[in-house]
Amino acid sequence: MSKKKTGVRDILSTAHQALRRKRTVAVVYITLRILVIVMMVAQFFNGDFESVFLCGLTLVLFLLPTVFERALMIDLPNTMEIIIMLFIFAAEILGEISSFYTTFKGWDTILHTINGFLCAAIGFALVDMLNRTEKFSLSLSPVFMSIVAFCFSMTIGVLWEFFECGMDQLLMLDMQKDAVVHSISSVMLDPTGGNSRILIEDIVDTIVVTGDGQQISLGLGGYLDIGILDTMKDLFVNFIGAVVFSVIGYFYVKTRGKGRFASRFIPKVVEVQPEDLDPRQPKFLKKNKNPHR
Secondary structure, eight states, X not given: OOHHHHHHHHHHXXXXXXXXXXXXXXXXHHHHHHHHHHHHHHHHHTTOHHHHHHHHHHHHHTTXXXXXXXXXXXXXXXXHHHHHHHHHHIIIIIIIISOHHHHSTTHHHHHHHHHHHHHHHHHXXXXXXXXXXXXXXXXXOHHHHHHHHHHHHHHHHHXXXXXXXXXXXXXXXXXXXXXXXXXXXXXXXXXXXSSOOEEEOOOOOOEEEOTTSOEXXXXXXXXXXXXXXXXXXXXXXXXXXXXXXXHHHHHHHHTTSOOHHHHTTSOEEOSSOGGGGOXXXXXXXXXXXXXXX
16 A cells, blocks of 8 residues: 555544544534535536535545644644634535525625634734744744734735636636726826826726627626725735734733633644544654654
């Protein structure tokens, strides 16, 4: 048996062992996994192989919390682990395959807000673990940790928007959803070629002329904005989510872990995970039990 197959089997075995000690997480994980598999089979018979790929990707993404726990020697709180899985399911299965992004206008906004919140929590946790690690002689203030968490969340949000823009340009997708506007202002419309803006208001239709002279009326009731407003909206709600958790994290550190709400999203460093105590576990799981080594 190849090392690659052994590694995959060990990761799956680890995930199953971790879920045994987290019954609530296990119920959510199994339920979502069954739903994804049912969707995958349905899309396969429908001939939609792109959706089949997304379902397979979703099943892999469900394993990420466990992989991160093993790699970083941390224990993710049940609440955070469940929200991560629900977020993946809502984005890939409901959003992309079931067209929730277009059916429910606020779906994308809700997910980006949650993303900002979760990324701030992850960034805060990483800084908190670094701050409490004996290997590094750091003593960061709660304000500084909150700022770093906020910046981490916003960076992830910006990188995601870069990805969306790249996919739209390279593969002609529509990840940056368009919007209809009724007025535009641009210096490119200045007939003199100068820097004077030309304002066009009360736009009720847009006509596109193709290279062969064909004229197509878009019939949208206005002018088509190509993803700019969607990107700004996504970054703004990401900003809101990041600010909310940064404030929560600040008071969490200020009171040194007494906040019950924040503790549901901040991972804890562990010396040895419960599964590692089982002698039947694969050998690779018993290495590096000391996170400071």
